Amino acid sequence: MKFASEFRDPKAAKALLAEIAQLADRIGATREKPVAIMEICGGHTHSIFRYGLDKLVHEGVEFVHGPGCPVCVLPRARVDECIEIAEKSGVIFTTFGDAMRVPGSKRSLLQAKAAGADIRMVYSPLDALELARRNPEREVVFFGLGFETTTPSTALAIQQAAREGLANFSVFCNHITVPEPIKALLDDPDMRLDGFIGPGHVSMVIGVHPYDFIARDYHKPIVVAGFEPTDLLQSVMMVLRQIAEGRAEVENQYARVVPEHGNAVSLAAIADVYEKRPSFEWRGLGEIDASGLRIRPAYRAFDAEEKFGVGYAGVRTELADPEGCACGAVMTGRMKPVQCPQFGRGCTPEMPLGALMVSSEGACAAYWQYGGARAAAE
Structure with missing residues (x-):
């Protein structure tokens, strides 16, 4: 300890x-x-x-x-695009576990998996790389999701795929910056x-x-x-x-772990693989200039948006939250989770309407688990 x-x-x-x-x-x-x-x-x-x-x-x-x-701010349209890729013939779609239950406009990745799509939970992009090596006849797509914390590991995986020439590996890049x-x-x-x-x-x-x-x-x-x-x-x-x-x-305050100028190796990998998007859509905040990363042209062969013509490389549709769901207001500090009309009623961890109740870091999940709000709702 x-x-x-x-x-x-x-x-x-x-x-x-x-x-x-x-x-x-x-x-x-x-x-x-x-x-x-x-x-x-x-x-x-x-x-x-x-x-x-x-x-x-x-x-x-x-x-x-x-x-x-990052799971909480993911727009529903991006989940729909994940499912669109996953349902293509010959695709193995890989993702971190906390993204599996985030609802899209019609269903989640977990529900798409239950319906027959080959969607697999992985613990790192290196697991997805290994799947690509073992399944050369399949397209393996990794759902690149997260803030600057997880961005370097995805960048290093893309660099490794380029060195090995793994043409059947790509990343659906949804990395965002704080x-x-x-x-x-x-x-x-x-x-x-x-x-x-x-x-x-x-x-x-x-x-x-x-x-x-x-x-x-x-x-x-x-x-x-x-x-x-x-x-x-x-x-x-x-x-x-x-x-x-x-x-x-x-x-x-976190000087025992955080260096003033960051991690030079990680920053170099990020700079090599990614460039800023002109804008990126955030759930509850809308499009924010230069807040997302995309894969540079030098690594285009590993860009799932380009390979499958989805996301910002295809036709995009912005989707509002379900009626009564206040994820956007909660995420921007305008409302506490218990003030959402769906909290503990139409939205629970078992049947979530919004990502804030799904994610292990969501505010609604925190209120439900620790805040005594679950008992109040029941």
């Missing part, structure tokens, strides 16, 4: 909670509303509820749940945010400087945080301290 137990120490947590309370009281003397801090990452959301931090912190602090789950949607939220005049807790695993790859614009241009503090309870409490304290002192900076 070393490097975990020391970040779950009750004495340390109590000391941080006391300091948070003092800072919140100090800030609250000059304002009426709580300090709104958005945790961008869904992993942070689950840690907050797993350890009850939402109930332990001072009432002058409000956690706002952001769009930090800074651009934060900018979109900050540009929204209806969004009231006082600071951010940044995703530590993303910064393991990209470092901390891609967030400089948040402090420089919007004068909001952001603290890159780890995932243990005292990591999060210390990060909240650091955000509050900046606000109390009238500062807005990018700070790195």
Whole structure:
């Protein structure tokens, strides 16, 4: 438990909670509303509820749940396109498990698999590469999904496929980047945010400087945080301290893991394989400029969009959420999960309407599992 137990120490947590309370009281003397801090990452959301931090912190602090789950922000149209590829003759479609149950406009990948499509869960793109080696007569497609955290592994798999000449391997690229949607939220005049807790695993790859614009241009503090309870409490304290002192900076609470300038090997692989898309559609946020990655022309032979004529290489249709589903409002912090009219009624983990109830990092799943909302709904 070393490097975990020391970040779950009750004495340390109590000391941080006391300091948070003092800072919140100090800030609250000059304002009426709580300090709104958005945790961008869904992993942070689950840690907050797993350890009850939402109930332990001072009432002058409000956690706002952001769009930090790549499965959650995946538009329904992209799921439909996955199924379109998977149902083509001779295709083995591979994906991470948390994407299997995300509903498209008619069904999920899991339901398409039950109907006969050859869809297989893998733990990494290297598993998909091995399937391509073992099945040279089949087209093996990997669903490249995730933020900067998973982007390097997909890039390395494409580079390896190119070295081996695996012509039957391709990637349906849906990798997206974190800074651009934060900018979109900050540009929204209806969004009231006082600071951010940044995703530590993303910064393991990209470092901390891609967030400089948040402090420089919007004068909001952001603290890159780890995932243990005292990591999060210390990060909240650091955000509050900046606000109390009238500062807005990018700070790195997760310095034991996150290098200032990121991981050079990962960044080089990303730069070699991908380029920015002009725009990419996010569930709940719409099209956001330069927020998605696509495979460079040099690796076009491994681009499933080009190979199968789908996605942004084909005819695309934007699809609204199902009636009554409020995933977009929840992901952008405008609504808490329990305020969605479908939460615990038309939308449960067993029969989800939206991705937020499916994903292991979804805010609705966190409320259902840890927040006591399940009992309330029942």
